[in-house]
Amino acid sequence: MSLITTTIQSAGTSLSAFEQAINVIQNNVNNASVPNYTAQSPALASSWFGVVFQKSTDARNDYAERAVWDTNQSLGMASSQADNLSLIQAQFDVSGSAGVPGALSKLYSAFSAWSTSPADSTARNQVLVNAKLVAQSFNKAATSLEQSSNQLDTQIANTVGKINDLSAQVAGINQHIYDTNDTNPSEQAQLYSVLQEFSRYSNVAVHVEENGTATVLLNGQVPLVVGNTVSKLEVKYPSAASPTNPPAPPSAKITANNGQDVTGSALAGGELGGLLKIRNEVLPSIIGSQGEQGSLNKLAKQVADRVNNILTSGTDSNGNPGKSLFTYSASAPTGTALTLDVDSTVTPDDLAAALGGVSNGVPNKLAALANSSDPLDQVDGSTYTAFYGKMASGIGSRAANAAADKTSRTDQLTQAENLRSQVSGISLNEQAAMLMQYQQAYQAVSQMISVVNNLTGYLMNMVGNS
């Protein structure tokens, strides 16, 4: 009898193990579409009291996960750059008939028309009108680009906020793992989803402990999450140590919890890195910063100074020296484009046309600015229009490269995710096959119990009859 009893007990244990295995399959099928939920495999073992269910094994592959994170960081950086550069480049006219190049062209034409009739008041007035258009075009360009810079500041703040939120989520999951002293597949799926999102925003290095908790470091150096402790990042705008242009807006800096400047680490990747690159490097090269004048301001200053120089070298109809036409704030080199204007006290009669004994020498010289090869009429060896073209071309190149990079990284991320799903994902066909296997085993053991039960009843009958 004892062997029969043992057999029934052993069968019962096995049925329980198969039930748990089927439960694992069920969870796999239920969570097949959940992002980052990896296939769990029931681990069964044989013992003297039957088949026992051990802890299920996770198909998650660390290499595949890190490949996704690395690619996601690169994609985040490329995306933020591509998206923002696309908006910035739209502020540069490439037709030649609008914006700064269009206004300059109209001004040159006004100078040329003036040259045919140096004494004509209508022609002189047109010079003033078109000079005002040039000033306004520079103002508008500078204002638009400054607005882009402000929008980037907002995006940076939002991204840092998002990073801090994700840090809090990871810390919360870590705390739950500490509290329960256990980790379940759903919780791990949630953790890895957060980590994948984390990788999009910044260049993070992740170490997953044996207990399932995650340690997150910015660029592998700056702690963001250690256990249940969060170290928040902040955005600050400290003035440069020795600024060349003190009134200009300072660069954006990312600081750690302890006040340490971690901007360098933040620049290494992710959306935050892309945003900082544009905010602290690309835009300042155009609109200036505390360390540089910016090409747009350089161009505005050169146009204004050269036109004024030529005008003041001439004489008006009364023999008086000509007056300067353009004004700008000389105390703020990075504000030249923004503050460029036409002197409101200058009248058409104040425009001096005569130069070197030629009554239209000044307008001729001004009109020649359009295509002059004289270094005095150029900026860094280029005409004013060509210099603007270089600026637009530079931004266009960056935008095109960023767009191509975004495309490439998107493809790489898709490949990495596909690889991960091939390695760690849930195949419904495999789960169905395993379900059939455990179903057959369960049925066999159940049948065994039935047979043993019948034998027991037969023996009992034999004992009773005797």
Add this chain to the structure above:
Amino acid sequence: MLKGIHSTDSGFLVQMNRTETRIANSNNQITSGIRVNQAQDDPFAIQSILTTQNQLDQLTQLQTNLNLAKNDATYADAALQTVSNIMSRLVSIGSQGASDLTNPIARANLATEAKQLAQQLIGIANTQIGTRYVFGGDDPYTQPYTVNWAATPGAAQGNTAPATVVLRDSSGTAQLVGMTAKNIFDAGGASIFKGAYDLATSLATGTSTDVSTALNELKAGVNHLSGATVFYGNLQSWIQSASDQASSQASSLTETIAGLRDTDLPTAITQMTSNQVSLQAALSAHASLSSKTLFDYFG
């Protein structure tokens, strides 16, 4: 996360969006006719497009300037032709008046005609186009001369401005675009005004010798006038040459900018068609993927 055929759905969506974006870009290029709408469309062409467009704009303005100068030169040339005719008549009058055979009444008539012609010359010196005096020099809004028959040369100068306005062609070559009334009509030693005035007054009250002297002055004036006529003739030729040069350059630049900026329609249409075919094929292929699993065959 799923493993299997449909694990690649996200990649399929990415590629489909990309193809649709390419189709939209091609369509935009075809409908607008412009290939370079923003800097990233062709960064290397931007500088050339802007400088070429600027050159085109300046050539357009140059053509306007040349047309104005041509108009002025045409007026001036016509005026000088009239002056030439008047001078011929004055010389004829002078020849008649210098003869001792001319009776006093006839001399008086000749004197009257000479005076009228002399004052007509002053009027031609004040030829206007609108409010501008063609022979006003650097100050085209001030009348060059007024009649002053009380003193030689019969006209008072009202505009002393020189003529220094130069026009430059597309290669930068400069050309004076006018002469002053002073230089044409009242040049020292060859004053047309003085010759005509002296002829009229000598016919009225002078001797034959005086008339002969005036006649010689007139002949000197005619020689001087031919110089002015040559100037304006050369100016018109220069203007025409500059205009032709500017037109030729403008045509070349227009072609250049079209090559840089405008859509290559056959290429764009081919690309769009190709992308549309790819999109249809991808949609059709993806739709044909089986969505069944082993679970679907369980009894």
